[in-house]
Amino acid sequence: MKRFIVVLVLLALLVNFATAKGTVEETAKETVITIWYEGGDARLPFFKAVEAEMQKDYPNYRIDAVTFDNATFMTKVLQTVTATGGVDLVFNDASRLLTINQQSGGGFADLSPVFNTDPNKALVTAGDLKLSSADGGLVVYPINRSIAGLGVKTDVSGVRVTDETMPKTWDKFLALGAAFKAAGMPGFTMHLGSDPGQVFNLFLCGSGMSDIWLNKIPECQIVSKLEYYKRVVSVYAGANAFWDKDATSEGFAEMYNKILSGSVGMFRVGNWNAGNWDKPGSGVGEYTVTTWPSMEVGMESGLVLLNTRGLAMPKNAPNQEAAKTYLRYVLSKEAQSASFKTMGSCIDVSVVDTAVLSKNQKIFFDASKKLFPIDTYVAQFPYFPQINEVFEKGLIRAFNASPALIESTLIELNSQVNKAIQENK
Amino acid sequence: MKTISLLSRAKNLGSLVGKHWILYLFISLFAVLSIVFGIYPMVRSVQFSFLKSNTVFTSQESIGFNNYLRLLKDPYFWDSFRLTLLFTTISVPLNLISALCLAQMLASKNLSKGAMLFFKLAVFIPFITPDVVGAVVWKQFFNTNGAMNQLLQRLGLAPVGWLTQSGTALGVLVFVELWKHVGLYTIIFLTNYQLIDPSMYEAAHMDGARAWQKYRYITFPALRPALVLNTVYAFIQFMKTYTVSRIITFGGPNYATNFLSYYAYSKYEKMDFGSATAIATMLFIFIILLTLVGMRMGGNENERK
Numbered sequence: 001m002k003r004f005i006v007v008l009v010l011l012a013l014l015v016n017f018a019t020a021k022g023t024v025e026e027t028a029k030e031t032v033i034t035i036w037y038e039g040g041d042a043r044l045p046f047f048k049a050v051e052a053e054m055q056k057d058y059p060n061y062r063i064d065a066v067t068f069d070n071a072t073f074m075t076k077v078l079q080t081v082t083a084t085g086g087v088d089l090v091f092n093d094a095s096r097l098l099t100i101n102q103q104s105g106g107g108f109a110d111l112s113p114v115f116n117t118d119p120n121k122a123l124v125t126a127g128d129l130k131l132s133s134a135d136g137g138l139v140v141y142p143i144n145r146s147i148a149g150l151g152v153k154t155d156v157s158g159v160r161v162t163d164e165t166m167p168k169t170w171d172k173f174l175a176l177g178a179a180f181k182a183a184g185m186p187g188f189t190m191h192l193g194s195d196p197g198q199v200f201n202l203f204l205c206g207s208g209m210s211d212i213w214l215n216k217i218p219e220c221q222i223v224s225k226l227e228y229y230k231r232v233v234s235v236y237a238g239a240n241a242f243w244d245k246d247a248t249s250e251g252f253a254e255m256y257n258k259i260l261s262g263s264v265g266m267f268r269v270g271n272w273n274a275g276n277w278d279k280p281g282s283g284v285g286e287y288t289v290t291t292w293p294s295m296e297v298g299m300e301s302g303l304v305l306l307n308t309r310g311l312a313m314p315k316n317a318p319n320q321e322a323a324k325t326y327l328r329y330v331l332s333k334e335a336q337s338a339s340f341k342t343m344g345s346c347i348d349v350s351v352v353d354t355a356v357l358s359k360n361q362k363i364f365f366d367a368s369k370k371l372f373p374i375d376t377y378v379a380q381f382p383y384f385p386q387i388n389e390v391f392e393k394g395l396i397r398a399f400n401a402s403p404a405l406i407e408s409t410l411i412e413l414n415s416q417v418n419k420a421i422q423e424n425k
Numbered sequence: 426m427k428t429i430s431l432l433s434r435a436k437n438l439g440s441l442v443g444k445h446w447i448l449y450l451f452i453s454l455f456a457v458l459s460i461v462f463g464i465y466p467m468v469r470s471v472q473f474s475f476l477k478s479n480t481v482f483t484s485q486e487s488i489g490f491n492n493y494l495r496l497l498k499d500p501y502f503w504d505s506f507r508l509t510l511l512f513t514t515i516s517v518p519l520n521l522i523s524a525l526c527l528a529q530m531l532a533s534k535n536l537s538k539g540a541m542l543f544f545k546l547a548v549f550i551p552f553i554t555p556d557v558v559g560a561v562v563w564k565q566f567f568n569t570n571g572a573m574n575q576l577l578q579r580l581g582l583a584p585v586g587w588l589t590q591s592g593t594a595l596g597v598l599v600f601v602e603l604w605k606h607v608g609l610y611t612i613i614f615l616t617n618y619q620l621i622d623p624s625m626y627e628a629a630h631m632d633g634a635r636a637w638q639k640y641r642y643i644t645f646p647a648l649r650p651a652l653v654l655n656t657v658y659a660f661i662q663f664m665k666t667y668t669v670s671r672i673i674t675f676g677g678p679n680y681a682t683n684f685l686s687y688y689a690y691s692k693y694e695k696m697d698f699g700s701a702t703a704i705a706t707m708l709f710i711f712i713i714l715l716t717l718v719g720m721r722m723g724g725n726e727n728e729r730k
Contacts, residue, residue, distance in 0.1 A: 074696070082482035103479045103696050193675025245589045246569050249674040254564075263570065382479075385695050393501065393680075400679035 049338030081107035110137030120331035134379030180265025187242030206292025278358035302370030383424035524610030560672035591681035617651035
C-alpha cells in the first residue's frame with residue numbers, strides 16, 4: 001500500500017510537471033498573421049511598423065507579409081478566399097478588394113465590430129467608409145487614401161500660369177489647354193486604353209457631382225449629365241481638342257512616362273505621386289497641383305478621393321482573432337506615420353509634419369480643400385461587371401467618334417447601359 | 426481470337442519498352458510534365474467556360490453553353506474574330522514570302538562567311554528579343570512624338586497618328602510582328618535550302634534550265650517540308666497574337682486591334698472568367714481544326730509527289 005501511494009504521488013508530480021510545462025509552451029506559442037499585399041517591398045515597413053506596435057501588447061503575435069503584383073494578387077486572393085484559405089489579411093485598393101468580395105459571394109468578413117471599438121475611428125470620414133463598405137458592412141479597414149488633383153506645368157515657355165489663368169473653371173481649363181497646345185505640347189493627358197471611366201470621375205466628381213453614371217436604382221445617368229460628358233470627350237475628340245492623342249492606346253505606365261518626361265501640360269497627380277515628382281530630376285519639371293475645375297458656375301471645385309487603401313479579412317482566415325488584433329493598430333499614430341512614409345498618404349493627417357512636405361504634397365493635407373469621393377458601384381450591384389463593360393466600350397466609341405457624333409454616341413450608350421441593367425438584373 | 430491478338434500486342438509492346446527503356450523513361454517524364462502543366466490547365470479552362478463567372482472558385486455553378494451563346498451574340502467578339510482572321514491572312518503570307526526571299530539571299534554563295542553570319546544574326550535577333558521589350562521600343566518609335574514622326578517632319582512631311590488611327594495601328598502591328606517572327610521562318614527555310622543537293626542545279630544547268638525553272642522545279646519542291654512547317658507554325662502564331670496588342674495599342678484605337686487573345690485577356694482582367702475561357706476554348710478549337718486541315722493538305726501534297 002505504501003509503495004502504491006508513493007507511485008501515485010510520483011505520477012501526480014509527473015503529470016503536474018508535464019501540464020505546467022505545457023502551459024509555459026502555450027503562453028510562448030507564436031501566432032503568425034499572414035498578410036498579402038500589393039505594391040512591392042517598399043510598403044513592407046508599414047506592415048512592420050504596425051507589427052512593432054502590436055507586439056508591445058501582444059509579443060507572441062508576429063506577421064509574415066508577402067507582396068504580389070496586382071494581376072497575381074487578384075486571382076490568388078479570390079482563389080484563397082473562396083477555396084483554399086490560409087491568409088489572414090489582404091491589403092490593396094478598396095475598389096479591388098470590394099471586387100473580390102463581390103466575386104467571392106461575400107468572402108470577406110464585416111469588420112464593423114472591430115472598427116466600432118477602435119479608439120481612432122473618428123479619424124475615418126464618411127467618404128472613406130463609403131469607398132470601403134459593401135452590403136452595409138465594413139469590408140476594407142481603411143489605412144490611407146488615394147487622392148487626385150490636377151497638375152499644371154509651370155515651366156513651359158509661352159504659357160503663363162498665374163492665379164488668374166489657373167484652371168479653376170472649365171473655361172479656364174480649356175483656355176490653358178489651348179495655350180499648351182499652341183506651345184507645342186498636348187494640353188492634357190489621361191490614359192484611355194484602360195479604365196476610360198476614370199477621367200469622368202475626376203472631372204465630374206471633382207465638381208462635387210455624384211451618381212455620375214448610375215443612380216441607386218440603378219438607371220443610367222449619362223443623359224442627365226450629357227453636357228458634362230460631351231465636354232470631357234470633346235477635349236479628346238472635339239474640333240479644338242488638346243488631349244494627348246496617344247491616350248487611347250495607353251495605360252497607367254504610359255501615362256506616367258509622358259508625365260515624367262515633362263511632355264504634357266496638365267495631368268492627374270496622386271498624393272502618392274507628388275513627393276517623388278517634386279524631387280529634382282524626377283523629369284516632371286516645374287508644376288503645381290490644384291483642384292479639379294468646376295464644370296459650371298456655382299459648382300464646387302475640389303480634390304477627388306479615388307480610393308481608400310486598406311486591409312480585408314477573409315472569412316476563412318485561420319487566425320481571425322490575431323488578425324483583428326492587428327487591425328486595431330493600423331490607425332495608431334506610429335502606423336499612420338509609417339503609412340505616410342511608405343505610401344505618401346494616411347488617414348490621420350496630424351502625424352504629418354507639414355513643414356517637411358514637398359511643395360505639391362501640401363495641397364493633399366490642406367483641410368480647406370474640398371475632398372469629393374467618387375461613386376462606388378461595385379458593391380451595390382452583383383451584375384456591375386457586366387454593365388461596367390458596356391459602359392467602358394461605349395466610352396471608347398465616344399472618344400473615337402467624330403466631333404459631330406459624340407452626342408449621339410453618348411445618348412446611345414445611355415440606352416445600352418439601361419438595356420444591360422434590365423438584362424442582368 | 427481478339428484476346429490473343431491483344432495479348433500478343435501487349436507482349437510486343439512490353440518487349441519494345443524493355444529494349445528501349447531509357448527512351449521511354451525520358452519520353453514519359455516529358456509526357457507527365459505536359460499533362461500536369463499543359464493539358465490539365467487546358468482541361469480546367471474548358472471546364473470554366475461552362476461555369477457562371479462569379480462561381481468559378483466557389484460553388485462552380487454550371488450554366489451549360491450560356492457563356493458561348495452570350496459571346497455569339499456579342500458584336501465585339503465577332504469583330505475581334507474577323508480582325509484576328511484578317512491579321513492572320515495578311516501576316517502569314519507576308520512573313521513566309523519575306524522569309525523565303527531572305528533565305529534565298531542568305532543562301533547565296535556571293536556572301537562572305539562574315540557577312541552571312543552578320544545578316545543571319547540581324548534577321549534572327551528580333552526573334553530572341555523578349556516580346557515585351559520589342560513591343561515597348563516600337564511603341565515609342567510610332568508614338569505621335571516618336572522617332573518615326575520626327576523623321577517625317579524632318580523630311581518636310583506631316584506627322585501621322587500611327588497608333589491613333591484604326592488602319593495605321595493595324596499596319597504597325599503587322600509590321601512589328603513581321604520584324605519579330607520573320608527571322609525564325611528564314612532560318613528554317615535556310616536550313617532546308619542547305620539540304621538541297623547542289624548537283625541537281627548543275628544537272629539542270631547542263632539541261633539548259635533557266636533560273637526561274639530551277640527555282641520552280643528544284644528549289645520550291647525541296648522546300649516543301651519547311652513551307653508546311655512554317656505555314657502551320659505561322660498560322661498558330663498569328664491567330665494567338667497578344668503581346669503587341671496588349672503593349673502597343675491596348676486593343677485600340679476603338680477596338681481596331683482587339684485580337685481574340687487580347688479580348689479574352691480583357692475579359693479575364695474584369696474577372697469574367699466564363700467568357701474569357703469560352704473565347705480561349707473557341708480559339709483553341711479553331712486553331713486545331715485549321716492546323717489539321719493545313720497539315721492534311723501539306724501531307725497530301727507530299728504523298729502525291
